[in-house]
Amino acid sequence: MTDLHLGLAGVGRIGAMHARTLVTTPGVGRVTVADVDATRAREVATEVGADAAADVEALLAAGIDGLVVATGTAQHPDLIRAGVEAGVPVLCEKPVAPDVALSLPVLEFVARHDGVVRIAHQRRYDPGYREARRAYAAGELGWLHAIRATTCDVAPPPVSFLATSGGLFRDCSVHDFDVIRWITGREVVEVYARGSNNGDPAIGEVGDVDSALAVCTLDDGTLAVVTASRYNGAGHDVRLELQGSKGSLVVGLDDRSALRSAEPGVVFPAGPPFTTFAERFAEAYRAEVAAFAGLVRGEADELCRPEDAVAASKVADAAQESLLSGVPVRVGVWPRPPRGGHSFRPRNTCSEGGKGVFRPTG
Structure with missing residues (x-):
């Protein structure tokens, strides 16, 4: 497999950066992007020379070889599962989920389906x-x-x-x-x-x-x-x-x-x-995406595994x-039981109103 077709879900700030990197990655022949804002997806696709899918479902049905996830954190678990179910390797921006408790079922799902998932810790x-x-x-x-x-x-x-x-x-x-x-x-x-x-x-x-x-x-x-x-x-x-x-x-x-x-x-x-x-981290991002392309081709990788990201x-x-x-x-x-009952506001501990040490209250 030498001419990869990679998909990108999410073209916000970091997603647009990934789009520009993906289209210049050696061995990547085609990039298709999708976003909840279809207009934004089309604009980024036109800017970088990629294709745009109407939504994530269409993206996964477009015959991609691998999926990069750069959406908001709340969408990471569902998109990781979707990529695994589609049978393609997934590179997801950190974290796996908003917290560890929500990450554990994702790890179990990936393991149960023998999914190939890596988490983007570019450093x-x-x-x-x-x-x-x-x-x-x-x-x-x-x-x-x-x-x-x-x-x-x-x-x-x-x-x-x-x-x-x-x-x-x-x-x-x-x-x-x-x-x-x-x-x-x-x-x-x-x-x-x-x-x-x-x-x-x-x-x-x-x-x-x-x-x-x-x-x-x-x-x-x-x-x-x-x-x-x-x-x-x-x-x-x-x-x-x-x-x-x-x-x-x-x-x-x-x-x-x-x-x-x-x-x-x-x-x-x-x-x-x-x-x-x-x-x-421009160089690191390029190297990380190139490593993911290598992973899609079946090469050995040093990318961050989801278990390490959750750690x-x-x-x-x-x-x-x-x-x-x-x-x-x-x-x-x-996971630990949730700690409830806190409300949050900065307390004034100096002469400048509204400034000071942040403490939980309630």
């Missing part, structure tokens, strides 16, 4: 993260005494998106949780999280925070600190720092890093910072629970 294909994994596995860093990971956007997405995103840990930090597991081969066993809302009050009103920190304990005792923010005016900042007994290594430290030195005479970094995740989501769920409860949370057996 696994970023050259820096891959080098960090190689260096650690080769013993060049020794044992790790500290891990620091950060994911910071320049500005928040629309509040309408945040209202259904599952929260900052599930939306952004889940990438950090995934690469920490992937690079170290260890499991996160406990999380203690805090968050704040000093930006748009509407973010707190929909139950989210705009900045957060999680202290993670790995199963060998290693500590990892994961930070995230929606407001990083310096640029899109994604970094990973591994400090070991023999050496230290940083991912994302280059001439486009979104930071500057306070030391006199230091001009590094010299280049303009990245402004979006698509720009920062990262398990940590994100625990971080969210810790954020709400204010206490450390063990990452244990799931």
Whole structure:
């Protein structure tokens, strides 16, 4: 199979990016896209040189060899099932489902039907993260005494998106949780999280925070600190720092890093910072889609398996629970019973009205 026909469900922000990548992927001869907004699907198809299907049902009936899912999170479970039932490999944007409890039936369905499903965690294909994994596995860093990971956007997405995103840990930090597991081969066993809302009050009103920190304990005792923010005016900042007994290594430290030195005479970094995740990880996205095309052709792959994606989501769920409860949370057996009764609003803990630490109430 050399000339693949790949389908794409969802052509929003990240879906449109995938459409542009798919049509330029070696070995892909035809791309068909579909979206709940049929007009949007036709516009993107015309822009990138793809075909447009009237809906997902028509897309699956179009004879595609593989399916890429880039819709909203709530639609992921049904589309994964649909792709498996159609007998085609599926690459779905993270996460599998809005939370772990909703993900488990999807995993069971995929296993029962011998489905071929992978979850898009593109950092696994970023050259820096891959080098960090190689260096650690080769013993060049020794044992790790500290891990620091950060994911910071320049500005928040629309509040309408945040209202259904599952929260900052599930939306952004889940990438950090995934690469920490992937690079170290260890499991996160406990999380203690805090968050704040000093930006748009509407973010707190929909139950989210705009900045957060999680202290993670790995199963060998290693500590990892994961930070995230929606407001990083310096640029899109994604970094990973591994400090070991023999050496230290940083991912994302280059001439486009979104930071500057306070030391006199230091001009590094010299280049303009990245402004979006698509720009920062353009190479990784291309490599990930190419790997999926290889998977469709029957080649070996290193793509993220759904079980690993759910393991990262398990940590994100625990971080969210810790954020709400204010206490450390063990990452244990799931699903857990839902925690009800919380309402969310930022409480004023300083002189500036409407700003302060975000805490659950009720």
